[in-house]
Amino acid sequence: MSVYPIEFTQYFADYEQSFAGWDFAWVHDTGRIDSEPLDWSYVSLLTSQMASANCMLDMGTGGGELLSMLRPLPRQVFATEAYTPNVPIARKRLEPLGITVAALERDDDLPFTEGQFDLVINRHESYDPAELWRIMKPGARLITQQVGGTDCTGINDALGAPYNDEFRHWTLAFAVEQLQKQGFRIIRQQEQFPIQRFYDIGALIYYLKAIEWQIPGFEPALYIEQLYSIHLHIASHGYFDVRQDRFLLIAERG
Template identity: 45%
Template sequence: MTDAGYEELVAAAMAAPIEGWDFGWLSGRAEGSEPSWSYPEIARAYIATADRVLDVDTGGGELLASLQPLPRHTWATEGWLPNAAIARDRLEPLGVTVVPTAVGERLPLPDGSFDVMLNRHGSLAAGEVRRVLRPGGILLTQQVGSEDCADLNEVLGARPAYTTGCWTLQAASEALRAAGLKLIRAEEENPVLTFYDIGAVVYHLRLVAWQIPDFSPERYESALRRLHRRMCSEGRLDVHAHRFLIVAER
């Protein structure tokens, strides 16, 4: 089997723009990774009765904007400056205050400020969750677990992105309970993520840069070409995502 089409697919994936947290380029090239629950539906139910909402690590604000109508008092934080600028352009016309943050630092927001904290795939600091929520306030978070797409690293011969078992439903639940929050809902799943061509794999690894931190098509060329031939033969590559959902109350 030859490597026909390999260069074109990889070149297209490398040339495709990456902006905010938008997987639109992968439409038709990859699908899956969504768990059985619908995070947007759950989020809409909570913000419908909230007065003050915070979206942590909003990315480019794509998901938060899709949850309109938003409460009049809505804030969003974002730690990556290019995304913060995109989020401001998207969210400020909707009345959302976007606050740049630094990873690992205290949120620049007052104690006891929010009825609902949304956090989809963002940094989850249990102490900060408790601090900024009002008594009775709700945290809704969907997290990417430490086993996410580990089989992709394996097939490319890359080191695991995380230590096995370091970020799971159990680990996050214990941290939140220790901070004084009460868990209302907790679920964990490993949905399948399917890639249909090697370009989709390359683009995914560009966008999710922490999956293989030293990734480049040149560095992993031999493994990528082997995977390309396999995908041409089998028509797809299935890997397993790792997602968990927590609803917690202060």
């Protein structure tokens, strides 16, 4: 690494920065990563639905960052989180608000009763359509924003890293078909491929540490030459752009 200039290698310190919950403040709040706005607002879509809901489930709450800011909350609110280190973070943040946080092991085995929820919200979390059907009341709604299987594959291309085939099938069309086969009625569907912009190579390194499924086993030293090429691209153009993959689904249980 010593053959590379210090203005490049200094960014490798970002790989050592801690990442907890689902907090990207280290790079987002400092303006080192930016994203093109979506054509919808997930939170705005939730607001009217929450006002009429009695019992709501937030799937994949992370550290509870977003859920803790939603208002007005329904009378009963539950949250799940599958990433074990996030569970105590979420509980510390959400339990004082009266929200129960359940550690999750399997999408097809949720710790809730049949017909318990009249609203399920899900931002960037996996789900099992049959299990959703079981825990939702007739007429209950699912509002989910998902990350599609081609998300930020421009990073893989630039680094010469293979795609993560585990998620390549995950598209809006596939998700719609799944839900419809289960009996859900699709109220709204929309997809978009907005730009995600990295303003320095350290921000990209930090992102790949946090989003570990983008390039499984990523370590900066394994991609030093490619990272340097991106660094030179940023020095010349001011940024490095890739395309995100996002889709929105609102579905109603029959």
